[in-house]
Amino acid sequence: MATVSAKVYEHHKKADGTYNVKICVHHKRERKFIDTNHYVVRKQLTKDYKIKDSFVVEKVDRQLKEYRKVISELDDRLIDFTAESLRDFLRDKDEDIDFVKFCDNHIKRLRNDGRERSADNHRVIRNSLVDFFKRESFSINEYWLKNANNFHVWDYNLFWMSIRTNVAERLAAFYKS
Known part of the structure; x- marks a missing residue:
């Protein structure tokens, strides 16, 4: 069973003091990450690095719901994916291919x-x-x-x-x- 969740890590702090919100794809005991467009500062996080800013939470939750829907629609094909290939599939599913x-x-x-x-x-x-x-x-x-x-x-x-x-x-x- 694959799961997705939002993560912010202390050691990913940028020089400007911001943290990139990442989507963690957990599948077959492996974790892979998708970078998001969302950045938060320390005051938008709880002490255990959970997002408390409701605007960012809403945006990230919307993305998580979309990823969960895609994963659910994979049905039996999900077993053929590794964590890395699932991450790539979720990240690139809307990419326009030349x-x-x-x-x-x-x-x-x-x-x-x-x-x-x-x-x-x-x-x-x-x-x-x-x-x-x-x-x-x-x-x-x-x-x-x-x-x-x-x-x-x-x-x-x-x-x-x-x-x-x-x-x-x-x-x-x-x-x-």
């Missing part, structure tokens, strides 16, 4: 593994998406939310157009000889 950059990294990995044909196939799809969006960078969310249906139609038409062109070229070459 899909072209992701594709380039994946294609590079395939080539490093000697999987040239797979890399070539992925490169074709990547290039088709770049042509479709008419730019070298776009979010995976942008693709899924706005253009999934349009791309499939566009890709399908491109596929058949390339087949027809290929067949026409082969027939022309056949009849020339």
Whole structure:
């Protein structure tokens, strides 16, 4: 069972006298921490370093509730996570991923593994998406939310157009000889 809680540690005091509020992710007897945007000074803390400022408590509690909801929605998949991977999942779940950059990294990995044909196939799809969006960078969310249906139609038409062109070229070459 994974738990999340807010923590402030005395030894994390910054030079300006503030402390960063951290979210502790405890899972499988391991603890990992997520930094927050919240900083407190000593007078906003109890003597055992619990947050007493109601504004900060409210903000942090809202984040904790969101993390708990995400953890609950993982259901049986939670067992597959380590504390570190769960922390990364919670921290990065809303991160926008540059899909072209992701594709380039994946294609590079395939080539490093000697999987040239797979890399070539992925490169074709990547290039088709770049042509479709008419730019070298776009979010995976942008693709899924706005253009999934349009791309499939566009890709399908491109596929058949390339087949027809290929067949026409082969027939022309056949009849020339």
